[in-house]
Amino acid sequence: PARDQVHNFAAGPSPLPTTVLEEAARGLLNYDDTGMGICELSHRGKEFKAVIEGAEANLRSLLSIPDNYTILFNQGGGTGQFSAVVLNLLAAHRLSHPVPAEEFIPPTIDYVLTGAWSSKAYAEAQRLCLPPFPACPAFATPRVAASTKSTKWTTLPKKDEYDFSKEAAFVYYCENETINGIEFPPASASGSSPFAFPFDQVPKGVNIVADYSSSFISRPIPNIEKHAIIYAGAQKNLGPSGVTVLIVRNDLLVDTTEAAKLGCVPSTPITYEYKILADNGSLYNTPPTFPIYVSALVLQHLIDNKGGLRGLEETNKAKAELLYATLDEAEKQGKARCVVKEKDARSWMNVTFEMLGEGKEKAFLEGADKHGFRQLKGHRSVGGVRASLYNAVTLESVRALCEYIKSF
Numbered sequence: 001p002a003r004d005q006v007h008n009f010a011a012g013p014s015p016l017p018t019t020v021l022e023e024a025a026r027g028l029l030n031y032d033d034t035g036m037g038i039c040e041l042s043h044r045g046k047e048f049k050a051v052i053e054g055a056e057a058n059l060r061s062l063l064s065i066p067d068n069y070t071i072l073f074n075q076g077g078g079t080g081q082f083s084a085v086v087l088n089l090l091a092a093h094r095l096s097h098p099v100p101a102e103e104f105i106p107p108t109i110d111y112v113l114t115g116a117w118s119s120k121a122y123a124e125a126q127r128l129c130l131p132p133f134p135a136c137p138a139f140a141t142p143r144v145a146a147s148t149k150s151t152k153w154t155t156l157p158k159k160d161e162y163d164f165s166k167e168a169a170f171v172y173y174c175e176n177e178t179i180n181g182i183e184f185p186p187a188s189a190s191g192s193s194p195f196a197f198p199f200d201q202v203p204k205g206v207n208i209v210a211d212y213s214s215s216f217i218s219r220p221i222p223n224i225e226k227h228a229i230i231y232a233g234a235q236k237n238l239g240p241s242g243v244t245v246l247i248v249r250n251d252l253l254v255d256t257t258e259a260a261k262l263g264c265v266p267s268t269p270i271t272y273e274y275k276i277l278a279d280n281g282s283l284y285n286t287p288p289t290f291p292i293y294v295s296a297l298v299l300q301h302l303i304d305n306k307g308g309l310r311g312l313e314e315t316n317k318a319k320a321e322l323l324y325a326t327l328d329e330a331e332k333q334g335k336a337r338c339v340v341k342e343k344d345a346r347s348w349m350n351v352t353f354e355m356l357g358e359g360k361e362k363a364f365l366e367g368a369d370k371h372g373f374r375q376l377k378g379h380r381s382v383g384g385v386r387a388s389l390y391n392a393v394t395l396e397s398v399r400a401l402c403e404y405i406k407s408f
């Protein structure tokens, strides 16, 4: 089928705006009339420099990123950042406690576990913090500050269910759990929601890190300054996989080698040191030029056509509300079941549900495919159905899916 004959509900990599891809296709062959494609140009040449600097400036303006934060482009995906945040922030913590190694007390790292991705990040911290030798203390002690595992990741912790440690080097949470369909309520609604992330309960001075991989640029982030680091893999709303965007508070751009010399912290691989990336405008080594190029085009497209993030927020909210309302209605009729019951914990980006009855899910997915609805199968670890409603999915596509659910 042609591109406009399918509705792509993929969880990531996910659909991108058609006009952007058309422009990218032209740029891949002949960028800006140079006679050369964007992937054939030096990453240090003036053309690519303009691309990456333009992307950065547009991102800063779209998200209103404060001046004391640096934007970085890294490789290694969201998973790479599970490691990189631990290494860079333990180094920053060590440098702010410059006592001799014998006197150094390893910090904790507080993880908020709300689904598969925050759990993976926690597991990586545990792996990285193992003692270098059996007789040594661990580099740090990752601990669980809150967890909804007992609910099979179907809700968020309430305010009184968090237990943060004063000794934490940082607190970590995942803003949107892509597999389970769990998302913290938008900051605009946070005051009234029992599921809002409890920034005010985090001990003063403890850094907060958020994985925004699957909700980045789906709506404004009005509380950037409450975070030390926000990061996101590109392949949901921003561009093709291969680039990861970071927003890092400037005091955390530290020389990790200096920290390692003090002892008691693991060394940081050079391509993951935020300071080195920052000092080199994200061009310390060859960056993923094509994903950065397409991301730059997507950002320009949002600025030109979508009314910025406020406009997107309205559309994304409308899309999610429509689908959840349809599913809640189907649930009353005994046909379907939404995985996440609490409205304030429901993801706008990844809507997870089950079709009830013997053989119904298979029939639903087969029928969906015939109607042009693609990539609706739930993640292989949880099964069920998942409709991902990233920025490039239109309200019309969601309406069409809702009609199919009603008729099924």
Ligand code: PLP
Binding pocket: 012, 076, 077, 078, 079, 080, 117, 174, 176, 177, 178, 179, 211, 212, 213, 214, 233
């Ligand atoms: N964090 C979240 C919320 C994700 O959805 C994903 C991937 O889908 C990751 C992290 C891992 O990202 P990557 O596959 O780019 O390593």
